[in-house]
Amino acid sequence: MSGETVRFGEASVFVREVGSGPPLLLINGLGAHTAMWAPLERTLAGFRIIEFDLPGAGQSPAPWRPISVPRLARLTTQVLDRFGVERVNVIGYSMGGIVAQQLAADFPERVRRVALVATTPGMGAVQGDLKALVNIMTPLRYVSAGMYARTIGSMVGGRARHDAKWVAEQGSLRLKHAPPWRGYAGQLMSLATWSGLPALARIDAPVLVLSGDDDPLTPVANGMMLAHLLPDARLRVVRDEGHLMLLDADSACHSLLRDFICAEPLSQAPVWQQASTVSAEELRIALAGTGRQLPPWSIVNALMRRRWLQT
Numbered sequence: 001m002s003g004e005t006v007r008f009g010e011a012s013v014f015v016r017e018v019g020s021g022p023p024l025l026l027i028n029g030l031g032a033h034t035a036m037w038a039p040l041e042r043t044l045a046g047f048r049i050i051e052f053d054l055p056g057a058g059q060s061p062a063p064w065r066p067i068s069v070p071r072l073a074r075l076t077t078q079v080l081d082r083f084g085v086e087r088v089n090v091i092g093y094s095m096g097g098i099v100a101q102q103l104a105a106d107f108p109e110r111v112r113r114v115a116l117v118a119t120t121p122g123m124g125a126v127q128g129d130l131k132a133l134v135n136i137m138t139p140l141r142y143v144s145a146g147m148y149a150r151t152i153g154s155m156v157g158g159r160a161r162h163d164a165k166w167v168a169e170q171g172s173l174r175l176k177h178a179p180p181w182r183g184y185a186g187q188l189m190s191l192a193t194w195s196g197l198p199a200l201a202r203i204d205a206p207v208l209v210l211s212g213d214d215d216p217l218t219p220v221a222n223g224m225m226l227a228h229l230l231p232d233a234r235l236r237v238v239r240d241e242g243h244l245m246l247l248d249a250d251s252a253c254h255s256l257l258r259d260f261i262c263a264e265p266l267s268q269a270p271v272w273q274q275a276s277t278v279s280a281e282e283l284r285i286a287l288a289g290t291g292r293q294l295p296p297w298s299i300v301n302a303l304m305r306r307r308w309l310q311t
Helices: 034-043 069-082 095-106 130-136 145-156 164-176 181-192 220-229 253-262 270-274 280-288 297-309
Strands: 004-008 011-018 023-027 048-052 088-093 111-117 207-212 233-238
Touching: 004 069, 011 034, 011 069, 023 034, 023 069, 023 095, 034 048, 034 164, 034 253, 048 069, 069 095, 069 181, 088 095, 088 253, 095 111, 095 181, 111 253, 130 145, 145 164, 207 220, 207 253, 220 233, 220 280, 220 297, 233 253, 233 270, 253 270, 280 297
Parallel strands: 023 048, 023 088, 088 111, 111 207, 207 233
Antiparallel strands: 004 011, 011 048
């Protein structure tokens, strides 16, 4: 894989660009690396795709201390500066969606449109499935392909529940650049105290939120929360998809993303027309249906929602 490692202040970051055309920034998830974007790169041929491994994952070394989400957003602008890009479309996946929210809030002049895929607003979010959360909190699945295969289905849902061949391919690819334990722990610590709820109202770019209806890590209620609080956002729930839908070449979300990024004007894009806004009442019903959450995080999340959602 072509690319280079560049020092940006407090972190060294592996960066690369693929293709040519209008600029598009991809921000990956927890412990993930740029090689995992290959299926989406094919879908988005015709764009100048800019990618980087978040510090502590892939080919980006682990920093000495965790880097907060606001600092990761600033680092992202430095990556854009490295490639001479002033304004860009952004696709943020999982943890990358969290960084994308902060980027769009803090540096609105750098962002044209944003797609948030399989992500949450951080503190204040609805907890995922307990088993999935236990697995995501430890990097044991990076120890071996067998461990990955045994845990991934219940952790991410969707295709990983039933397609053993695809799971093996994903596991092999992920293990090529497995994150060091210190890097993985640092990323978890970066996420632990962050919430996007106070910042969402500052995001003026159009935002498409994609949630899989079989995602144990990020229940659909989180996508609804994002779409409700963002000033110009719509939600599309993708049927039978799990947390890894963006990394699946056969996922329906790929064509939805291309439609969202390419359409001029956006109001004429089928994905935008078919996606939905989320009313306060719809969100209230969805949150009521999530059931009991586990303390102590549930208490903090409930307090955050009460503050920013008045629920």
